[in-house]
Amino acid sequence: MSLRHAVLGMLAEGPASGYDLLQIFKDSLANVWPATQSQIYTELTKLAETGLIEVSDEGPRGRKEYTLTAAGLAEVRRWLTETEPKPVARNDMLLRVFCLGVLEHDQAHDYLSDIEDRMTKAGARLTELETSIEWDDDPFSIYGHIALEWGKRFYAMNQDWAQWALTQMPPPKR
Amino acid sequence: MSLRHAVLGMLAEGPASGYDLLQIFKDSLANVWPATQSQIYTELTKLAETGLIEVSDEGPRGRKEYTLTAAGLAEVRRWLTETEPKPVARNDMLLRVFCLGVLEHDQAHDYLSDIEDRMTKAGARLTELETSIEWDDDPFSIYGHIALEWGKRFYAMNQDWAQWALTQMPPPKR
DNA sequence: ACATTCATGTAAGTAGTTACATGATTCT
């Protein structure tokens, strides 16, 4: 149940409305912890009920700005220091690799070559994103940058691997 | 809904029972597509109802061996060639990196240093696994090996990144 | 005889997705 902690963690940066959080989840967290609008608003209501956050301001159009309470901050810290990160799992792309044996040689080749292409592009997109952001020297900026670097390395690794994988494919039948 | 395809994909390698599949998911697919016993049996029943697989043999202790039907094989191929792999998402470890600003410098340092350690160990475990398996030259073995190589590279990348991240941390307060 | 492994199934709960529904404010 890490959406709860994702929301709390973002509110630790400062007060925000559901709509504000939605933008954060769309921009910074899209590749880290995807969340839908419906999920975010539901979670905010629940968090407010349990007292981990509270409505600190109300604006136009029914806007509600939430602030982390002391209990909420303590919970973020507890989560970070006393619980272990769940290992990444569910890799659709890799699952498919396991099944490539059912395809014709050429189709399997296309699949891997497509992956390589996709990863190259995804890496380039991140590099672009990196240059478009003015990086500050506050912690959120620094850790955000560290996370982005992970993405760049991840895509580079995938790209190299896909290229290598093509050289490892079984020879065409017949 | 890729569990469906994971099951179909594994049955494409040959007939298997729910119990057999459970072992495969525990051994080979644990880091690619985790699935519980309850999920697998439920999915097998549904797949049999829709005619993508069928019971091809019954053994002792109520064992039911399932075989992919022609429709099932076609579905695996369609999935592999006509649908796109979903990009990897939900990275608990990275989500936490975004939140490290709420911790004391030393605690954040410990977190990253823990990650480095964990990744080193995970990589070593995979290398061990690799040597413990007798690799064949059939497609499943080859593609399985390609997938395992991904894991090795993934952990190596994470390890390097965590090491680098430690050098990028904001200086300790005061 | 007892433990382990093989073998399946269901129920209840949590998390996540998609779709629906509404309306105020701001900008051009």
Place this chain on the structure above:
DNA sequence: AGAATCATGTAACTACTTACATGAATGT
């Protein structure tokens, strides 16, 4: 006046997890 953006909420569904429940066959 109309479009875009801001802003929230709910309902129905799908996917996944945890726990419960049972029992046959095999190995020691």
